[in-house]
Amino acid sequence: MAEIRLQALAHSYSRTPQGPQDYAIRQMTHVWEQGGAFALLGPSGCGKSTLLNIISGLLSPSEGKILFDGREVNRLSPEQRNIAQVFQFPVVYDTMTVFENLAFPLRNQGLAEGKIRSKVNEIADVLELHPVLHKRAKNLTADEKQKVSMGRGLVRDDVSAILFDEPLTVIDPHLKWKLRRKLKQIHEQFNITMVYVTHDQLEASTFADKIAVMYGGQIVQFGTPRELFEKPAHTFVGFFIGSPGMNLIPVQRCSGGVQFDTIKVPLSPRLQEQLEQLPSSQIKIGIRPEFVHVWDVPFEEGYECDVLHVEDLGTYKILTLRLGEHTLKARLQEDQKVPQRRVHISFPEQWLKVYVDEFLVE
C-alpha cells in the first residue's frame, strides 16, 4: 500500500536538454494518494508511458524525485518497489497452469504451500478464474490471460500499487465491459493504489476516481471525471474528453463580452473583468455539444444556424451546425426531435467556458 508522490519530477531522454522541447516529462509535482484508483490519460506521445516507466522503476527520472510513502525510490528496481504491472499484451507463463501462474510470485517469496493454496483460491474466486484454474495459461483467451496477469499482482500481500498499461487493447468490446467492471470491483474490494494508463477516455473515466490528463509532457488537469467533463481546465482536456469533444471557437474581446464572425457572445461581468486583466489576445470560448441548447423556433439570445449533418448513433444523435464561419456540434437525445435545415441554439451561461492562452478563466 503506498502513496505515490512525484516531486519536481522531470525526464529528458537527452543528456543535455536545451529547453522544454527536449523533455518527455516536464517538471511536475503530483500526488496519488494511497488506495485510490487513478488514470493517466493522453494521446500517444504525451509522455504517459515515460511517466509509467518512471513509476514502475524501469526508468530513473533525470530530475526530481519519486517517493513511495515518503521514501525516495528513484534508483530502486521494480521488484524493490513492490509494484505489480499489467501490460498491454498479456504476459503469462505459457507452460504453467493458471494456478501455477498465480502461485508463482508467492513461491518465489518462499511461502508455505498451504498458504499459497488458500491465497490463490481466494484470488481465483475474485477474478472468476476457477473454471480454468487447471488449464495451461497458453490456451486461455486474451481476457482470461489479462486476468491472470492481474491476479499475479493481487495474490501478493506486499504489493503497494498495480499499474495498468492499456490493459484492454487486445480485448473485444463486449468483454471489455466485463473486465472493466471487474477491475472496478477489485479496486473497491482491495485497498490498493491503482494507476491505469490509457488513451481511451471511457476506460479512464469509468475506472478511475481521479484522472490526470497529460499533454505535451505535462499534467494539464487532475480531477474527477465529472470535473474534467464539466470544467475542463485546458482546451486540450475539453477536446480530448467527451465524444465529440468540446466546441472551441477563437474570439476577440468586445464590449459586453466576446465576438467571432460578427456574432456577439455576452459574458458575465465577473468573466469580463477577469478577461480585462489578462494581456493575451489568444481567447477562445468553449461549450460541450451536450450543453448546446437546440430549439426549432427562434427566440431571444438564440443564434440561428444551418444544420449541416445529422448522425444517428443509436442512443443519441450528433448535429453538425454552421454558425457564422464556424462549425459546431450539438448532441441530442435519442427521442429528441431532429430539426430540419435551420435551428436556433443557445449557450447556457453555466456551461460556456472562456480560455485564455488555452487555460480556463474562472
Add this chain to the structure above:
Amino acid sequence: MSLVLEHVSRRVDRTLYIDDANLTFEPGSFNVLLGRTLAGKTSLMRLMAGLDRPTAGRILMNGADVTGVPVRQRNVSMVYQQFINYPNMTVFENIASPLRLSGESNAVIDRKVRETAEMLRIDPFLSRLPLELSGGQQQRTAMARALVKEADIILFDEPLVNLDYKLREELRQEMRELFKARRTIAIYATTEPNEALALGGTTTVLHEGRIVQSGPTAEVYHRPNSVLAAELFSEPPINLLEGRITDSEVTFDETVHFPLNQDLQGIGAGQYRFGVRPSHLGLVPSNDDDLELSVLVELAEISGSETFLHVRNDHFSLVLHLSGVHEYDVDEPIRVYVPTHKLFVFAQDGRLIQAPQRQR
C-alpha cells in the same frame, strides 16, 4: 461496380469459416461488417478480395462471375490494422506506388498523389519517410495508397484499432466524407458496435461465420432480427429478461408483474424473452406505463457526461446507460424504471417478434 456474394461458403479441413453468405454491395456504398473476434470478418474480406477461394458459391462483380479470379486481376485495395507502408519510400512514393505499377504518366501521378494526400491531410509530409510520422499519419498514408488506385472495392480490416481514441473519431468522420462522392464499394470490418453506428451506411452482423443480419445500419440497430443480433449490436450489452405474456398481464422471471399494455397486446400469450437497451432504462419514470423495479446498485461507472449503472436483484441484473453524473454507493437500494413501450420481444428461439416503435 456492384459486388454480389451468392451462397458463399469457405471450409478449411473441418472448420467452417464462412457459412452460406449471401450479400449484395451497391456501388458507392459504405458497408460495415460487425462481429466479434473470429466472427469471420477477415475471412469474408479475403474472399471478396480474391485472396481466398470459396469452397462453395459464387462471387459476382457487375454481374460477371469472378469466383476464381485472383486478387491481382480484381482491382481491390486493402487497408489493415497494422500500418503497412514501404518503409524506405517517401510518403509520396508510397502513395504513388500503385499508380507506377499501372504505368500512369508522371504528371498524372503527381496530380493524383497530391489530391489524395490533401484529402487525407498528409500533404505537408509527402517527402518524409513513413516511420517519421505519427501512427495516425502512417495509417492515413496507407489509406491514401488504397484510395489513389481508384479500386472497385476497398476493404478496411479494423484500420483504426491501433490508433488513439480521438484520432479514431476524427478518421471515422473523414472516411464517411471521403466515400460520399465515390463509386467505390467500401467495406469496413470492426468489432465495435459504436463504430458501426458512427460510420453509418449498411451493417452486416456476423457471428461464427454466419450472417446474422444485414441492412441499413440504423435499421439493423433499431430492429435487430434476433436476440443474437441485438446482443452483437449493442454497447453496453442489451438487457435480457425471461418473461411470459398472459391475457391480462406480463410477468418477468415469475416475480414482476405488470398489466398488458397496448404495445404488447397483439403478440399473444406465451413465453418470451424481453430485451431493453441500457439507454432506455431510467431513474425516473418517463411514461405512465413504466415498470418500477426495486434493485440494488452493484456499480456505478461514471464517464463525465454519462453513467453506466449496474444494478441487480435476486433474479436478474441490468445495466443502465444514463446521461449525466449519478453517484451511488455499492448495494444502495434504488428504483429503476423500465419503459414497457420500449421493450424488444423475442420468441424463445431468439427470433424478433416485436421491436419498439421509433419516434421520428
Add this chain to the structure above:
Amino acid sequence: MSNKVENNKAWFLVLPVFVLVAFSAIVPMMTVVNYSVQDIFDQYTRVFVGTDWFRDILRDDRLHDALLRQVIYSLCVLLIEIPLGIGVALCMPKKGIWSSACLILLALPLLIPWNVVGTIWQIFGRADIGLLGWSLNAMGLEYNYAGNPVDAWLTVLLIDVWHWTSLVALLCYSGLRAIPDVYYQAARIDRASSWAVFRYIQLPKLKSVLLIGVMLRFMDSFMIYTEPFVLTGGGPGNATTFMSQTLTTMAVGQFDIGPAAAFSLVYFLIILLVSFVFYTAMTHADKDA
C-alpha cells in the same frame, strides 16, 4: 481465422521440387529396396531371397555393437551440445560490437569442412607433435587416441562438440532475442529467480528452435562418418566404428550388397523413427492433460 492461401496452382510450383526429390531420394531408395530383397551373384544371376537379409542383419552381433556405440555416441552429443549451446547463448552479450564479435567467432567452426576438422584434430591430438596430445602427456595424463579406445572415443566426441555446439548456440541466441522485454519485466516484478526466468520464460520460448537443434544434431551425429574415419579409421579395435562406417565396410569393402541394402534401410528407419518420436514428444508437451 486462417491466413493460409488456398490455390490449386500452387501444386505446379511444388512440382519441380517433387521431381528433384524423386531423383535424389525416391529413385535411389527404390534401388536399395530392390537390392535388399535379392542375392546378386553377377550381372545375370540373381535370386529373390525375401526378408532373409533383414533377418540376417538383425541377428548380426557386429551391427548390434555398432548400433549401441552409435546410440551412446549420439546421446552424449545431445547431452553435451544442447545444454552447452543454451549456456553459451545465455552468456552472449545482447547488443553492441561484442555481440557481433561473438557471432562471428561462433560461426567459424561451422565453416570448416568435416574432413578438414578430422585432420586438424588428428594432428592436434598427436602425442608427439600435437598441442593437445603433447600438453596432456606433459601434464602426466596418458593420452593416445590411436591406441586407447576410451581416448579415441572421447576425442571423436570432443570433435563433434567443438564443431557443432556453435550451431545450437546460434539457434538459441536467435530464439532468445525474439522474447519480448515485457516477459522479463513481469518476471522481475514477480521476483522470479534467474533460474525461474530460464525455466519458465526462456526455455518455453526456445522450444521451437531447440526442436530444430535437437533434430539436426541427432540426425547428423547418428550419421557421423568422416571424422572418426580420418582420425582413427574406426579403431582402435572397433571403438569408433559407428553405423555408417560399418555399412561402408559391408557394401564397399566386402561387397555384400544385399545385406548392406537391408542394413541401410533399417538405418534409415531408425533415424526416421527417432526423429518422429522427438518431434511428437516436443510438440505435444504443451497440450493440456
